[in-house]
Amino acid sequence: MSDVYVVGTDMIKFGRFPDRTVPKMGGEAALMALADAGLSIKDMQAFYCGNLMQSGNTIGQKILAEIGQTGIPVVNCANACATGATAFREGWTAIKAGLYDAVLCVGVEQMGRGLLGSGDVQEGIPTEGILGSNTMPTMFSELGMEHQRKYGTTFEQFAKVSVKNHHHSVANPKSMYQIETPLDVVMNAEMISYPNTKLMCSVNVDGAAAAVIMSEKKVKELGLMSRAVRVKASAMTSDPYTPHNLTLPDFNTCTRMCVEQAYEMAGVGPEDVNLVELHDCFATAEIMHYENLGLCDEGMGGQLIDSGATQHGGRVPVNVSGGLLSKGHPLGATGIAGIYEITTHLRGEAGARQVEGAKIGMTHVVGLGNACAIHILEKVS
Amino acid sequence: MTEQAVSTGPLPIVPFVKLPEDAEPYLEGYKCQACGAVYVGERNTCSKCFATDKMEAVKLAGTGRLYTYTVVYRSFPGTKVPFVSAVVDLDGGGTIKGNLINIEPDPEKINTDMPVKVVFADAGRQDKQGNSYISYFFEPAESA
């Protein structure tokens, strides 16, 4: 099976664009990624499109209607917050299978403000506030409190995640926010669901990201190896049975299963990874995923953030893009935005936020339902 | 299958709240006779051991322990805050989410692993047809 390479990737600056449409934003990112590779839509043999909120609308075809209708197959993917990563992985799978040599992957989303969902029901009565809460912040706060219960992790430690990721975003011009956000500001912001304050919740934004991926043969044929980045591993899991899972979504077990497969496929371990873009949809989640991804020992997530190891310049910088907490979380775009971030560092093109000497990077996303997707990317010598 | 309610009395908020006419309300679960996994509500197949014909209805315990929780300060429009969203491990199996009541909604006052009991009461909301609903809630077991 051929190795698969990212040869072109880009993202639009995340923000709020009520006057743009999903196909227009997706098309813009697609053209940017194609231009990054020096290619055109004519060179693409298939197109994998990730979008969640308009998943019934053949968004991929509408993107092609914006940028070039070549008649190639389009696969529209929806997989909760793993939507973009799923689209990327579908493209990877097709190249691995030898079906195509060059495909386009796009993730795009347009979001409203406020809490996701509405709690409204067709029949009966809304159960929110009676049978507990089912908002996204609540789920990840309950998981944070599970971590606190097991390991004594504190509100302050969770809050530090947000301080760090907002700090990182100051150096990322494509981030929604570029604002230093000190600990007292984070901790004194509106409490949404304890211990996640508003600034510890990912921000809803509009965004799009794209990647052009290729077989080794094609990369060589087109002479694109100098800026190519190798996809060392692509792994995906759903949530296996665990006793609490059906009531308290278990993002830990599916992440652990997924990363084990990814490390094995890549032939590397957590100690080899130079930077990570992980799914910090809430500050509590980042601490959980430190342990899930093997960046530290079980129960040591709180100490890892305290130590500064995951800060830019530390042992294993996490979310140097600003993460979902500050860069923003346009659901379907997030997975491919992570690929863009890691690729940019491995190419040595990340400017002020460059992680020096980065050779191996990892992306991780989880979606409620559950879906976990992990990619390990490697610099080509 | 859930029977269509025709009575004029209050309805169960979810199908696994059982309101027998001549006995106390209870929560219904299903237990896998092959591996012992306990599920809240009805199901046919065991997602733990994959057995397809081993599910039996069981009465879930009215007591348990607080596994985890959060205090919710912002919720969907029309929901009164703050309240405690609690995840409870019922004694004998089954994990279930609901409001923890009769306790101050203050993280300082709430301890994970504390014993709780299941109580049933009017849900405090009516549907468009004007039906009332009975819900389950959790409260600290010490207050018994």
Ligand SMILES: CC(C)(COP(=O)(O)OP(=O)(O)OC[C@H]1O[C@@H](n2cnc3c(N)ncnc32)[C@H](O)[C@@H]1OP(=O)(O)O)[C@@H](O)C(=O)NCCC(=O)NCCS
């Ligand atoms: C927390 C949440 C409810 C707040 O939403 P909201 O009602 O739109 O926010 P508010 O109007 O109260 O406040 C917005 C302001 O707060 C600040 N703010 C909110 N989140 C912020 C963040 N993560 N970083 C920095 N500032 C933030 C900004 O100043 C913002 O103003 P702006 O929109 O003009 O830039 C919402 O962001 C949320 O639900 N996030 C989670 C999304 C989610 O569940 N994603 C899927 C996860 S898997």
Ligand SMILES: [Zn+2]
């Ligand atoms: Zn079983």
